[in-house]
Amino acid sequence: DAGVIQSPRHEVTEMGQEVTLRCKPISGHNSLFWYRQTMMRGLELLIYFNNNVPIDDSGMPEDRFSAKMPNASFSTLKIQPSEPRDSAVYFCASSFGPSLDIQYFGAGTRLSVL
Amino acid sequence: GDSVTQMEGPVTLSEEAFLTINCTYTATGYPSLFWYVQYPGEGLQLLLKATKADDKGSNKGFEATYRKETTSFHLEKGSVQVSDSAVYFCALNHGNQFYFGTGTSLTVIP
Numbered sequence: 508d509a510g511v512i513q514s515p516r517h518e519v520t521e522m523g524q525e526v527t528l529r530c531k532p533i534s535g536h537n538s539l540f541w542y543r544q545t546m547m548r549g550l551e552l553l554i555y556f557n558n559n560v561p562i563d564d565s566g567m568p569e570d571r572f573s574a575k576m577p578n579a580s581f582s583t584l585k586i587q588p589s590e591p592r593d594s595a596v597y598f599c600a601s602s603f604g605p606s607l608d609i610q611y612f613g614a615g616t617r618l619s620v621l
Numbered sequence: 622g623d624s625v626t627q628m629e630g631p632v633t634l635s636e637e638a639f640l641t642i643n644c645t646y647t648a649t650g651y652p653s654l655f656w657y658v659q660y661p662g663e664g665l666q667l668l669l670k671a672t673k674a675d676d677k678g679s680n681k682g683f684e685a686t687y688r689k690e691t692t693s694f695h696l697e698k699g700s701v702q703v704s705d706s707a708v709y710f711c712a713l714n715h716g717n718q719f720y721f722g723t724g725t726s727l728t729v730i731p
Contacts, residue, residue, distance in 0.1 A: 511664070540719075549721070549722075549723040549724055550665075550710065550721045550723075550724065552719065552721075555719075562717060563717065563718075598664050598665070600664070600665075609655075609667050609670070610665075610667070610719070611666075611667075612664030612665045612666065613664050614662070614663055614664050615663075615664050
């Protein structure tokens with residue numbers, strides 16, 4: 508298996524623009540997670556889905572952030588409008604089974620908002 | 622609520638030195654405990670896990686023992702290598718909740 512695939516790997520945009528990050532989980536996995544990593548705040552869970560349904564979005568910072576999982580093989584995280592403080596590395600991870608046991612992470616998307 | 626606390630970094634060691642990275646947790650019941658490792662420019666990957674008290678997880682020469690009496694899951698390695706340079710995260714899974722520590726950066730110098 509190719510693992511969790513994220514795109515793009517790097518994104519540079521200007522403040523106010525819309526940003527869409529994409530994730531393809533490992534085939535057969537039924538849970539998907541979006542994380543944000545910064546030096547100041549470490550690794551933060553933004554949202555996670557189980558069987559394509561959002562289970563916990565309490566980590567989503569504000570209404571500018573939204574996430575969707577239209578099917579088992581694809582998810583997006585959208586920021587609109589983007590702000591410089593959104594600059595971070597965003598990770599997608601997936602796991603299999605009813606518990607959030609072993610999570611497999613993608614390589615991340617490094618977002619820079621100028 | 623549940624949480625994980627791990628030692629602050631960064632940690633710098635010489636090759637072949639002994640490594641300990643402390644991790645303590647707060648949780649009701651019996652969570653599962655994990656150590657993840659993040660190499661430069663990559664996502665996190667599972668290093669080892671333990672699912673019940675007194676379990677010892679081990680992988681690649683790293684070990685950690687689930688100590689319920691001290692609510693700890695310290696990571697140890699007897700002889701580190703330059704290739705072990707990475708950021709290490711302690712994590713806890715309890716039901717539908719998953720918590721990561723803040724990460725400890727390790728640099729091993731030749």
